[in-house]
Amino acid sequence: NTQHELEVALGDRRYPIRIGRGLLDQPGALAALVTGRHALVLTDVNVAPHYLAPVQAALRGKQVQTCVLPPGEQEKTLARFAEVMAVLAGMGASRDTTVLALGGGVVGDLAGFAAACWMRGVRFVQLPTTLLAMVDSAVGGKTAVDLPQGKNLVGAFHQPSAVLADVATLDTLPDRELRAGLAEVVKYGALGDAGFFAWLEDQAEALLAREPAALAEAIARCCAHKAAIVARDETEQGERMLLNLGHTFGHAIETEQGYGGLLHGEAVAVGMVLAARLSAELGRAPWPDAARLAALLERLGLPVALPPGLAPDALLDRMRLDKKAVSGALRLVLWRGIGQAEVVDGVTDEAILAVLDA
Ligand code: NAD
Ligand code: ZN
Incomplete structure (x- = not known):
């Protein structure tokens, strides 16, 4: 059995964590997570070729912008954060925008921080594609970027509205990343x-x-x-x-x-x-x-x-x-x-x- 459903309960706020194979191939479930008109999908160049298409297909009918970043910890920067802000401004994103993080912890932390800051906070969905993101960074609402002086020094607490961990995405994860x-x-x-x-x-x-x-x-x-x-x-x-x-x-x-x-x-x-x-x-x-x-x-x-x-x-x-x-x-x-x-x-x-x- 690979299906698990959990919940994070924070007082009267709560959000689901769904774990299973093939979750990204359920267009209805994905679309339901984007409540407003605008969506920004943030991902990176390693993840996009494998998994961006089903997410885009599920959001057909919405105004969707995608932002495909270079991969790696060196990209979790204020400069990339500023780029994402510019993309949100460019697409005319409003307060009912949903930011979706499709990728590992780097994409998740950056997307989450962007969602925390855009108009002082918009909806945010985690679609983790690394084991590390599924077990740790996608859950719990810590978001941040690094400075040369230290990790995660600029950030915010901003909880996602859902976490969808499609375990099938781990099939393409390099061994070193799995470990x-x-x-x-x-x-x-x-x-x-x-x-x-x-x-x-x-x-x-x-x-x-x-x-x-x-x-x-x-x-x-x-x-x-x-x-x-x-x-x-x-x-x-x-x-x-x-x-x-x-x-x-x-x-x-x-x-x-x-x-x-x-x-x-x-x-x-x-x-x-x-x-x-x-x-x-x-x-x-x-x-x-x-x-x-x-x-x-x-x-x-x-x-x-x-x-x-x-x-x-x-x-x-x-x-x-x-x-x-x-x-x-x-x-x-x-x-x-x-x-x-x-x-x-x-x-x-x-x-x-x-x-x-x-
Ligand atoms: P990562 O996001 O850099 O992803 C690792 C690599 O795997 C990248 O090259 C990425 O492009 C690639 N990749 C991702 N998914 C793939 C897939 N399905 N198939 C093939 N390639 C794929 O790194 P990570 O290990 O996921 O996350 C590390 C980051 O998470 C660190 O910045 C760390 O500080 C942060 N973190 C945050 C929290 C939190 O609570 N917010 C907790 C733990 C870690
Ligand atoms: Zn960690």
């Missing part, structure tokens, strides 16, 4: 669900082989987990911070590499291993759990050590600039072991440098 998505899947097990972590250890080969039922179940379990956390803490005042396990380290790596090195998911894999090791060094987590986490990530084909050439002090400086820092003092998501993350303030520079130097 990067699996890093965020492992994150959910590592931070809050030991049973799911064990399931992943069991299903690693099935997931790498893209078995449809295993993939759909993994996506549904991650979405359920994220939906529950977002429902309790939409704007990241507390519990939602745990979803950043591995991310302070990971963002530092991505930024230090100029967004052209490790993929986001890969950087998060390394970041989780570093967070686990730091936690073990501090006596907060058992060493065998840290080893088990690294072993699963490694089986999934993910990097588990810092790439060469990154200076520990430079990484630490980047970590201080990450959003999780509170007035200059580092706030880290650390770990108590498989299935339990925690937010910790006041970890010393020496302790952090020790794991960055190992």
Whole structure:
């Protein structure tokens, strides 16, 4: 079975997450998501040739503009955001415009931020086409673009009105991108669900082989987990911070590499291993759990050590600039072991440098 239907409930607001094969080939369902006259479909050059046509066909009769961006993290910029604003202005977009994000997390974050800003906020639909976007970025309403100084520094909370994850789109996803998505899947097990972590250890080969039922179940379990956390803490005042396990380290790596090195998911894999090791060094987590986490990530084909050439002090400086820092003092998501993350303030520079130097 590959069909799953979930919901994100935020007080009296709620929106559906539909997961299944062939969802993009149901024109009626897609058309129903665009309530007004105008729609802007944002996608990238890798995704458009495969999946833009059915979306356009479903929206026939609406005034539809498409914007096909170059791919990759280096494009999640203010300059691209300004381009999208110009497209919206050029098409005469009104307040009843719907922005559709057809692509991975880069397209989703940029489209979401555009939807948050155009006329102070218009409807927004997520059509994620990467595993990472399906399990993480498409759900929860965080939108942003990067600055050279740091990831996601300019952004807004803006929830989608629906998330449609067509698992068939993963058939064309490159292996490296699939594995990067699996890093965020492992994150959910590592931070809050030991049973799911064990399931992943069991299903690693099935997931790498893209078995449809295993993939759909993994996506549904991650979405359920994220939906529950977002429902309790939409704007990241507390519990939602745990979803950043591995991310302070990971963002530092991505930024230090100029967004052209490790993929986001890969950087998060390394970041989780570093967070686990730091936690073990501090006596907060058992060493065998840290080893088990690294072993699963490694089986999934993910990097588990810092790439060469990154200076520990430079990484630490980047970590201080990450959003999780509170007035200059580092706030880290650390770990108590498989299935339990925690937010910790006041970890010393020496302790952090020790794991960055190992
Ligand atoms: P991405 O959007 O760059 O997509 C990865 C690559 O796969 C791109 O080259 C893309 O063109 C290609 N691609 C996408 N779908 C494809 C398909 N079906 N077939 C073939 N190729 C396809 O990267 P991503 O990993 O999806 O997302 C990473 C971004 O998500 C980062 O910017 C990260 O900060 C962000 N993110 C945001 C949140 C959030 O809560 N908003 C959460 C996690 C990550
Ligand atoms: Zn992430």
